[in-house]
Each structure stands twice: as structure tokens, then as C-alpha cells.
Amino acid sequence: MSDQHGLPLDFLFRSMSDAVLIADADLVLQQVNPAATAMLGLPTEALIGGAVQRLFNMNPALMNLFVRDGDQILDVRLPRRRLAVGMGKTLPGGQRLVMLQDVTEKRELESRREALVKAVAHDLRNPISAISGFADLVAKFGALNEDQERFIERIRQTANKLYDVAGQLVDLAWIEAGMPLEHRLVHLPQVIEAAIAELRPLAKRAAVTIATSIQNPMPSVMGDPDRLQAVVRGLLHNAISYGRSENMIVIHAWEQEREVYCSVADRGIGIDDSELDLVFDRLYRSTDERVRDIPGGGLGLTLARTILRRHGGDIWVASNLGEGSTFTFVLPTARG
Numbered sequence: 001m002s003d004q005h006g007l008p009l010d011f012l013f014r015s016m017s018d019a020v021l022i023a024d025a026d027l028v029l030q031q032v033n034p035a036a037t038a039m040l041g042l043p044t045e046a047l048i049g050g051a052v053q054r055l056f057n058m059n060p061a062l063m064n065l066f067v068r069d070g071d072q073i074l075d076v077r078l079p080r081r082r083l084a085v086g087m088g089k090t091l092p093g094g095q096r097l098v099m100l101q102d103v104t105e106k107r108e109l110e111s112r113r114e115a116l117v118k119a120v121a122h123d124l125r126n127p128i129s130a131i132s133g134f135a136d137l138v139a140k141f142g143a144l145n146e147d148q149e150r151f152i153e154r155i156r157q158t159a160n161k162l163y164d165v166a167g168q169l170v171d172l173a174w175i176e177a178g179m180p181l182e183h184r185l186v187h188l189p190q191v192i193e194a195a196i197a198e199l200r201p202l203a204k205r206a207a208v209t210i211a212t213s214i215q216n217p218m219p220s221v222m223g224d225p226d227r228l229q230a231v232v233r234g235l236l237h238n239a240i241s242y243g244r245s246e247n248m249i250v251i252h253a254w255e256q257e258r259e260v261y262c263s264v265a266d267r268g269i270g271i272d273d274s275e276l277d278l279v280f281d282r283l284y285r286s287t288d289e290r291v292r293d294i295p296g297g298g299l300g301l302t303l304a305r306t307i308l309r310r311h312g313g314d315i316w317v318a319s320n321l322g323e324g325s326t327f328t329f330v331l332p333t334a335r336g
Helices: 009-015 034-040 060-067 104-141 146-176 188-205 225-241 300-310
Strands: 019-023 029-032 072-078 082-090 096-102 184-186 209-214 221-223 248-256 259-265 314-320 324-332
Touching: 019 034, 034 096, 060 072, 060 082, 060 096, 072 096, 082 104, 104 146, 146 300, 184 188, 184 225, 188 209, 188 225, 188 248, 188 259, 221 225, 221 324, 225 248, 225 259, 225 300, 225 324, 300 314, 300 324
Parallel strands: 209 248
Antiparallel strands: 019 029, 019 096, 072 082, 082 096, 184 221, 248 259, 259 324, 314 324
16 A cells, blocks of 8 residues: 555554544444554554444543544543543545544643642742742831832842743743653634733733734644744733833734744833844843833743744744834744
8 A cells, every 4th residue: 555655655554653543334344553452552453344333332532432423532541540632523425534643642741840849839939929928018017218118129129030930930940851742733813813812801901902913824834833823922022111101012914935934023211232042042131121120031032932942933023122023933834
């Protein structure tokens, strides 16, 4: 069995790590690959020619992937306490294709990351919140002079900064350690729209308008949609925070030479030429007092660059001090 380019499809079918099961219109299994027999713990001869209802009647999720119409995606429990993400699709002629991807280790890693975030929240964020709370209490025990009020405000700002940094440090360490990311088709315009929807209330409070200019159609990219949305959200959040009221932020996305570009432009504080190469450094914050007066941990851009480079992309900035900044990132298209 070969395709029109001479590629041996039978080899791909047998060697791929994802399980593939194909049933006919009567839901009788016709083909299974070695990965399927390994995941399900059943030999090929026990599967081929077997009715789906009989074989998988004790596994409702897997059964649903076969019997439900249209495209379906469900978590499927496997033997030996393993877990797969299953996809069901109807083929021409009424055949039903089911694919299973084992995500046991991936889910366990994500669970560990969430546990680590919670530990950081408890062990670091709670004491930081206490520091901020005590700073608020100081003023309740008598009038403060101008210097004391300024120092108390600095304590609050520093506590807020440490609070934000705590969670970002976990994410940054996790990604830099090479922990696995999602790897599937991502439609960047949807990621951009989701980030805008999330930050629209903040933009409204800041009296900032968000405009988009997105190429249509736009090719997909391969990657982790949640992480890529975090990149766009971070850039947009910075544009709102460091921009000026009554101004516009423009998000532009386009394809060029098999790469997808996205830029976020604001008309805000801007960045001095001497700091353009430093803003992506870990914990770096501008010496500009206007920037320091805005809460921030100095990790957002570092995290964005790390995520993009894990996806085979990159990010850079062009800016004029006092006129605004444009952050642009690039990702390879899924079609190469």
C-alpha cells in the first residue's frame, strides 16, 4: 500500500506510535496497528473481525468514539492505569477511524506542574500577601510623614511584584527545563481573538482601543495553543499597561515566506535604544521611572521569548522613546 508519492503507507501505519483502529459501517474492526494492540493489551487476532460493542463494552469512552457521529475527541482509559486522548472520525463509505494518543506521562507532568504552582502560591505568595497587608496596617496606627508614606508604598509595590514573579518563575523554569508542550495545529487568529477577549475589560478601564489587521486566510502553526495565547496575552497586557489612555493598540498578523508573523504595536512610553536588547532578560526592568511606577515582575517577556523559541520561533522589538513600541514574533507555518 503506497500513496501517490510512493510513500509506503503500510510502513507508517505499522510504525506510528499512536494507535489506529478502523471499523466498517457495521462497527466491525477491519484494521488495527501494532500500537493499538499494545495500548489495548489485546492481540491482533482478538481485535480483527470483532464487533466494537463486544470488544469495548466495558470502556464507554472508547465505545463512544466509534458509535457517535461526526468528529469526536475524548479521554480514554487504557489498561495498566494509562490514559489516552482519542479521536473518532467517519471516513468515506461509512468506515469509522479511531486514533489514540497515550498522554499518561504528559498529564502526570502537568499535574506535577500544577502542584508546584500551588506549593509556590502557598509557601511564597501567602507570606508576600502578609507583607503587603502589614504595610497597609502601618498607616492605621498614626499619621505618617511624606517619606514614610513613600516607603510604605514602595513596600506594597515590591510585594505585588514578588507576588506576580512567583508564578511566572515556576512556568519559566518548567519550560526551560524542556518539559513537553502541546504539539498540534493552532490557528493563530483564534489565539489572538481569545487573548483580546480576555483583556478587553482591562483595555476598557484604560480607555484603550484594540484594533486588528489579520491576513485571511492564515496558515496554521504547530504548537501549544495555551502557551501561544499566553504570549499574545502578555504582549497585549504590556501594551495596555505601558500605553496611553485614549490611544489605539494594533495587532497585525500575516504570512511571509512560510512563516507567520504577529506584531503588537502601542503608542506608549517606548523603550530607550540602550535597553532594547535588555527587555527580554530575566527580571530586567527599565530604569525609566514611568515604567517602575507600573507593577511588573520583569519576567513576562523572558517567558514569551522562551515559549516562542521552544516553538522554533523568535521575538524582537522596535521602539522610539516617548512614541511607542512594536513587539513582533515569528513562527514557522505547519506546512513548512
